[in-house]
Amino acid sequence: MKRIIRLLPALFLAVLVVAACKDKETMDPQPDPTLYERLGGINAISAVVDQFLANVVADNSINGRFAATVADPFRTQLLRNNLIDQVCAGSGGPCQYKGKTMKEAHTGMNITDAEFNALVGDLVAALDQFNVPEQEKNELLAILGPMRPDIVGQ
Amino acid sequence: MKYLRWTLFCCTLLGFSGWWILHKPKSPVDDLPPIQFTSLQLHFKQQGAGKALAAQVRQWPEVSAASFNDVSGLLVVVHTHALPQTELIQRVAAKAQQKASIKVFEASGPQCPVPAEFLYRLPVYLLWFGIATGAFTLMLFYRLRHA
Numbered sequence: 126m127k128r129i130i131r132l133l134p135a136l137f138l139a140v141l142v143v144a145a146c147k148d149k150e151t152m153d154p155q156p157d158p159t160l161y162e163r164l165g166g167i168n169a170i171s172a173v174v175d176q177f178l179a180n181v182v183a184d185n186s187i188n189g190r191f192a193a194t195v196a197d198p199f200r201t202q203l204l205r206n207n208l209i210d211q212v213c214a215g216s217g218g219p220c221q222y223k224g225k226t227m228k229e230a231h232t233g234m235n236i237t238d239a240e241f242n243a244l245v246g247d248l249v250a251a252l253d254q255f256n257v258p259e260q261e262k263n264e265l266l267a268i269l270g271p272m273r274p275d276i277v278g279q
Numbered sequence: 280m281k282y283l284r285w286t287l288f289c290c291t292l293l294g295f296s297g298w299w300i301l302h303k304p305k306s307p308v309d310d311l312p313p314i315q316f317t318s319l320q321l322h323f324k325q326q327g328a329g330k331a332l333a334a335q336v337r338q339w340p341e342v343s344a345a346s347f348n349d350v351s352g353l354l355v356v357v358h359t360h361a362l363p364q365t366e367l368i369q370r371v372a373a374k375a376q377q378k379a380s381i382k383v384f385e386a387s388g389p390q391c392p393v394p395a396e397f398l399y400r401l402p403v404y405l406l407w408f409g410i411a412t413g414a415f416t417l418m419l420f421y422r423l424r425h426a
Contacts, residue, residue, distance in 0.1 A: 167307045175314065175344035175357040182318055185351035193386035199396040201316050206308045213307070223303045251344075 159217030160264050164257070167213060167220075173251050174208045180247035187243045190234070215268040227275035234279060241277050245269075280423070287416040294409025302402040312359045314343060317367055318382040319354045321347075321375055329354065332375055339370075353382055 164170055182188050182195055194200045213220035224230065245266070252262050323329045329347035333354060336345040341362035347354045356367060364381075372379040397404075 167311070171308070171311050172343060176346065178316070179344040179346035179355040179357050180348075182316060183346045183348035183351060183353040183355040185348065185353070188351070188353075188384070189387075192384040193388075193390060195316060195318070195384040196386050197395060198315055199394075199399070202313055203395060203399065205314065206306075206311075209308045209311070210306055218307075220306045220308065221304050223306070 160261060160268075161213060161216040161218030163261050164216060164265070167209070167218065169255070170212050170216075170218070171205075171209050173255055173257070174205060174212065176254055177248050177251035178205060178208070180250055181244065184243060184247055187240050187247075190236070190240065212265070212268075216265065227272045228279060231276045231279045236277050236279065238277055241273060280419070284416060284419045284423070287412050287419065290412040291409050291416055294405045294407075294412060297405035298402050298409060301405065314357050314359055315364070317356045317358065317364050318384070319356070319368065319371055319379040320382045321352055321354050321371075321377065321379055323352075323375075332371070335374060336371065354379075 161170070164173075178201075182191060188195070191204075194204050207222065207224035210220045211222045211224070214222045248269075249262070249266075252265070257265075321329060321332075323332075326349070329349060329352070333345040333347040336342055336354070336356055339358075339362070342356055342358045344357040345354065354371065356371070358367060368379050368381070
């Protein structure tokens, strides 16, 4: 009997710990996965961005706009890394976009609606190639859509 | 000597503060393998042959993306440095059974005279400048104290 009494405080402590853990579980339900997680993380995003850039460079309706960048391997790498950072950060990933603002980057370029639409077409083709589900595709395009006024006609 | 000490001290401050202001946070992108783009001009008589070739090229382990555009006849391959450009051209030419020529893109219009790579690495250069001048400054202060 004395032994049981001696064990009581330890038992009480154990009950308290279990209860606290259970409370924490009920208070912090698993958050919904971010778009970044649903897309498959940094490797999946980099694969889509690489395919998107390959589509753009092959597309002679807009590849002239990227001639200076493609001519310099370092600038090509920088553009690719900035795009990955931008998509990663916009979709809730652990990245920070370090490039210029869209307005700064496109000022003086006079990009037309047709060119912008061709670019979006190349992006959609890249997303389709990797069978990105419709919901994730729309969420991603919704993140990039508001950038249009800062890119077109600047 | 006193003038040199303080000049070096100011250079150290300049180097470290320049690095602090300009340096960029580390990103998961920095851990990805670097890539390069190779654009090849090809001519196919058969519709869809170019796209089929791009699909085959995409399966190569060193290739992260490949795209063929029927209108431009361009096959653009994004690959790591594990696959040198010359080898890629040979492999594509063998698959396509034709000569593959590189499409050279030329920059038009005014360009920044400072190379992009230098601007990108400027924070690191400033950090090293700060460390080097800092070491000299400490050395001079130490020598003066024990002179």
